[in-house]
Amino acid sequence: MFFKKTKEKNKQSQSQTPPSKVMEKLSHVEIHDKQQETIQEIQSIFGEDKDFCKREIFIFGDIPSTVLYLNSIADKECISTDIIKPLTETFTLVDKEGTKEINSNLKTTILKKVLYHADVKTDRKLVKVIDALLRGKTILLVNGIDEAFLIDTFKTDKRSIAQPETEQVIRGPRDGFIEDIRTNTALIRSRLPIPEFRIRDMEIGTLTKSYVALCYIEGIANEALIEDVERRLSTIDVDRILDAGYIEQFIQDNPRSPFPQIKSSERPDVIVGNLVEGRIAILVDGSPFGLVAPATFNQFYHTSEDYNERFIMVSLIRMVRLAALLFSLIIPSMYVAVISYHPELIPTAFAVAVTSGRAGVPFPAVVEVFLMEAAMEILREATVRMPKQVGGAISIVGVLVVGQAAVEAGFVSPITVVVIALTSIGSFATPAYNVAIGFRMLRFPLLILTGILGFYGLMIGLLFVTNHVLSLKSFGVPYLSPIAPLNFGGLKDTIFRAPLNWLLDRPEELQTQNQRRINPHDSSPNNPLLPENKQKSGYVDE
Known part of the structure; x- marks a missing residue:
């Protein structure tokens, strides 16, 4: 087996390196049940930042609360309709006996009866609250509750989905990745509507905190390969990750080589095709390119259009x-x-x-x-x-x-x-x-x-x-698989491309868990209009 198995998964090394001095100081600070003290600490961090917004409200008639968000990356319409409106319109909070509920049930009531939003979490660590605020989430602080409500309201302008300029095709899909990782994973999942499709996310970059998604199909991809890729990603300790090219240079086997050892593509159909073969895909938030590993030389002169046309051409x-x-x-x-x-x-x-x-x-x-x-x-x-x-x-x-x-x-x-x-x-x-x-x-x-x-x-x-x-x-x-070492089965899809019904197995060099790709059967055309097939098909001339 070419892959070296790793029994223990390393934790991200950047988690041991504080992203900034401010976050390092707040690593052990927790939310106060008196919201004014927490607000003062948060305001002291952002200072005179014009992007920082604070909205004071009263929920259930008389409980003072505060909504915090960053104006440039938060959806204000969502904040108004899904957060502030339901909180301020619920004036009374009464239990079964008609008496006012105590604060111990206030958190559960807000989560399960009041907030309309689908993605709501709570946390009492101030560093987690600041990090959520910086990622476009809205923070709800309620007086008497020693936890903050983290509500995902992130929204930024993004370009529309279009055909990649670097990978033009005549016959094939016209959509391509954009800089938003959520959209990119959605484009992949729409082509892989199976529960075995897995996405593991992590943060890389002590300052940029870029989201990185590790995508694979469980039951097909080699487990040792998954562990190896995840291990290499976890050992990246750098202050910034601005594009998938950063990741490629950190995890490739030979960075001094003029030949790339990881394939990059802007096309979702290319990424899905490689995932089905048993490879691993890596997506980076902010980059329209997806990485595919492992890569061999013959992949770089193949295109997605090669599988949409007749094999002779x-x-x-x-x-x-x-x-x-x-x-x-x-x-x-x-x-x-x-x-x-x-x-x-x-x-x-x-x-x-x-x-x-x-x-x-x-x-x-x-x-x-x-x-x-x-x-x-x-x-x-x-x-x-x-x-x-x-x-x-x-x-x-x-x-x-x-x-x-x-x-x-x-x-x-x-x-x-x-x-x-x-x-x-x-x-x-x-x-x-x-x-x-x-x-x-x-x-x-x-x-x-x-x-x-x-x-x-x-x-x-x-x-x-x-x-x-x-x-x-x-x-x-x-790198030259399946030519060196020689694998006759893999030669069906290298310089020449055999008919699709001949490509029965996945690439042998990937050591996939499920090697069979196509079930062999007789796929020869059986025309019901031919004389010898009319009676069998039930077609009779009048």
């Missing part, structure tokens, strides 16, 4: 993607090796065109290609960072005007421009942006090695890259 498209990815890595270096060290490999008819095109170029081939690659990376980065209205114009000007001007000025040859253009287009064919970045950056050391040693340098560089990829693991799963 998908297999051909996957081959095109993989060829484009490999060509974008080695074509510049091969061009330099042939031009500089092995010109005899160039056909005679083509050699004349190459020689005439390079006439007058003042740089060696390796310097020429290196400068063009660097210019292309600068142009690509400028296009990404500029506004959309300007970015398209910059790309057209950079490619057409600057490239043509460089050729006419004699700084580069036309064949070099063609090679760099094909290389850039090949890198865009990779669905995963982070993998494409890794391959683009690897072109530069391969160029240097090729410029020094020719084809020998290129082969040495490729051997180093191959050896590195073979040594990578993602949560104990070999």
Whole structure:
């Protein structure tokens, strides 16, 4: 088994580190039964913060109470209709004998008979009250009760659900994750309406206190894998978690590798597909990306659209993607090796065109290609960072005007421009942006090695890259599975994609609890309109 089992689950290390000096001082302070003392302590913390609001009311006619909330993240309409209105409209509180109830029953009465809101909790720790207030909850303090009512009224503006711009598909769902973790988990649960779907939540970041959700399907995902992921998350001790990329860098096996070992996606259907296979998904509040672990290399050139189309077309498209990815890595270096060290490999008819095109170029081939690659990376980065209205114009000007001007000025040859253009287009064919970045950056050391040693340098560089990829693991799963180590069953969904009714089992390298995915049966079409099937189906011509 690739996963290392852990018997004890570590507690979050950040729970031992106080998030701030203020919260550290309040760690042992409890709520007073006299609400004015508690209000003074809370007001001393927030000071003159204009976002802090206090509303004094009388409940049941004569019991002084106070409602506290932060104006920017609390739903004021919900506070008015579900909290203040029912509390102030209930003027009398009478027991069965007609006498006024004592304060010991006041808490139960408020919880079970008065408040309309669905999510109400109580706590007597002042640090918990402050934390709930900072998360958009409304605090109700009642005189005579030594506990605070924590009512969830969090509400902020959020963008609508739309198709992710980084993962466009022609045939497939059009919804994508947003920055709200509740919406993201709802998108997943709507596709997995089963009780086995589990969500474990935790807080990471001593200052940001970001919600992190660990999602898996019980009975399918390997228990040792679940424990391993949870252990790695619990050991993160940092002041801020602002995106899922922070989590990815902390829990991956080899952070120095240019290849990502955790897959990220903005598409709920991609996350659900990986959960059903037995993988683990990680969602972070404030990030539209979900993480999938463990990840293998073949996942990064697959798309969700691959399973919505016919397997023959998908297999051909996957081959095109993989060829484009490999060509974008080695074509510049091969061009330099042939031009500089092995010109005899160039056909005679083509050699004349190459020689005439390079006439007058003042740089060696390796310097020429290196400068063009660097210019292309600068142009690509400028296009990404500029506004959309300007970015398209910059790309057209950079490619057409600057490239043509460089050729006419004699700084580069036309064949070099063609090679760099094909290389850039090949890198865009990779669905995963982070993998494409890794391959683009690897072109530069391969160029240097090729410029020094020719084809020998290129082969040495490729051997180093191959050896590195073979040594990578993602949560104990070999990165090149199921190719290395070889698993013939897993090859049905790698470079080629077999028909869906052939994909009977989940990936073997995941060591899932339930390996069978499809029950084998005869799924061949049985047309009732055919003559031999008319009588069997009851269809009779009139």
